[in-house]
Amino acid sequence: MSNNTRTIGFIGAGNMPQSILGGMIKGGYPASSIIVSNPSRPKLDMLEEKYGLFTSQDNHEIAAKSDVIVLSVKPQLMRDVCEDLQKHVPDLDKKLIITIAAGLRMESYYEYFSENIALVRVMPNTPSLVGEGVSGLVADSNTTEADRDFVTQVFDYVGITIWLQDEDAIDVLGAVAGSGPAYFFEFMHSLQRAAEDLGFNSEQARAMVQQTCLGAAKMASESELSLVDLRKQVTSKGGSTAKGVEVYQQAELNDISKRAVAAAVARNQEMAKLF
Ligand SMILES: NC(=O)C1=CN([C@@H]2O[C@H](COP(=O)(O)OP(=O)(O)OC[C@H]3O[C@@H](n4cnc5c(N)ncnc54)[C@H](O)[C@@H]3O)[C@@H](O)[C@H]2O)C=CC1
Numbered sequence: 422m423s424n425n426t427r428t429i430g431f432i433g434a435g436n437m438p439q440s441i442l443g444g445m446i447k448g449g450y451p452a453s454s455i456i457v458s459n460p461s462r463p464k465l466d467m468l469e470e471k472y473g474l475f476t477s478q479d480n481h482e483i484a485a486k487s488d489v490i491v492l493s494v495k496p497q498l499m500r501d502v503c504e505d506l507q508k509h510v511p512d513l514d515k516k517l518i519i520t521i522a523a524g525l526r527m528e529s530y531y532e533y534f535s536e537n538i539a540l541v542r543v544m545p546n547t548p549s550l551v552g553e554g555v556s557g558l559v560a561d562s563n564t565t566e567a568d569r570d571f572v573t574q575v576f577d578y579v580g581i582t583i584w585l586q587d588e589d590a591i592d593v594l595g596a597v598a599g600s601g602p603a604y605f606f607e608f609m610h611s612l613q614r615a616a617e618d619l620g621f622n623s624e625q626a627r628a629m630v631q632q633t634c635l636g637a638a639k640m641a642s643e644s645e646l647s648l649v650d651l652r653k654q655v656t657s658k659g660g661s662t663a664k665g666v667e668v669y670q671q672a673e674l675n676d677i678s679k680r681a682v683a684a685a686v687a688r689n690q691e692m693a694k695l696f
């Protein structure tokens with residue numbers, strides 16, 4: 422990677438950029454080439470202490486020092502942050518701009534900056550922190566092949582990268598993989614509570630749920646079998662699993678997932694119009 426190191430500056434130091442930069446550093450990207458801004462100090466102090474990063478409360482300073490700017494604020498703040506950068510930071514169209522915001526379309530960024538910016542929209546997820554992220558990417562035609570290679574390299578550090586044809590696909594990937602960790606945590610917590618209700622303490626209940634989830638995910642990723650066949654392997658005829666699975670099927674789990682993803686896609690589309 423070090424043969425293609427650029428100074429990468431995160432504007433916003435929230436959960437998602439922390440997951441990405443933490444994963445990058447773990448994967449070997451030089452911390453000296455990662456810089457971060459945030460309006461308040463606590464997260465910056467933590468990042469300085471933990472990784473020795475250069476940080477600033479001044480977005481202009483971080484953007485000016487960066488070859489690659491990663492816009493990492495909430496969608497509703499994006500217009501103000503970008504218009505402010507456009508006013509105060511020279512040569513933005515000579516830098517590569519990455520945005521990780523959900524929903525917001527590329528055309529919004531052309532409005533905030535100019536149509537000359539080189540822009541990549543990335544939809545990452547928080548498991549990037551442990552090197553198991555999923556990132557969906559779409560680049561505009563102002564980016565060079567070297568830019569796109571760089572973005573691939575960065576997000577490959579923190580998991581798998583999936584280049585997409587258009588922004589509609591990013592909204593869907595966001596609703597499945599971007600939001601997905603929350604769905605799994607919700608499900609895992611419900612299993613933990615079920616074990617607790619039947620007498621386990623929370624520590625044991627959580628341990629068995631998370632290890633089972635990890636094991637199932639590992640099996641799925643290492644196996645050639647379909648998810649249906651993997652499920653069948655656990656489900657002995659006339660056994661206990663069949664009874665448990667039946668409850669989920671009767672509750673229309675497929676339909677629940679479909680509705681959850683559709684709701685998240687709809688919110689992404691709404692956010693594109695709101696901000
Ligand atoms: N959390 C997630 O799982 C994912 C988040 N995203 C996107 O990542 C972006 C950031 O989300 P999170 O990190 O989760 O949010 P967060 O709420 O954890 O962090 C937002 C950060 O922005 C900072 N901030 C506020 N105003 C600012 C300004 N004017 N300039 C610079 N920084 C400012 C806040 O102090 C805070 O540290 C959002 O656009 C979200 O759509 C995308 C995929 C997944």
Ligand SMILES: O=C(O)[C@@H]1CCC=N1
Pocket residue numbers: 523595599600
């Ligand atoms: O909830 C959100 O809007 C962001 C996008 C995907 C995960 N978190």
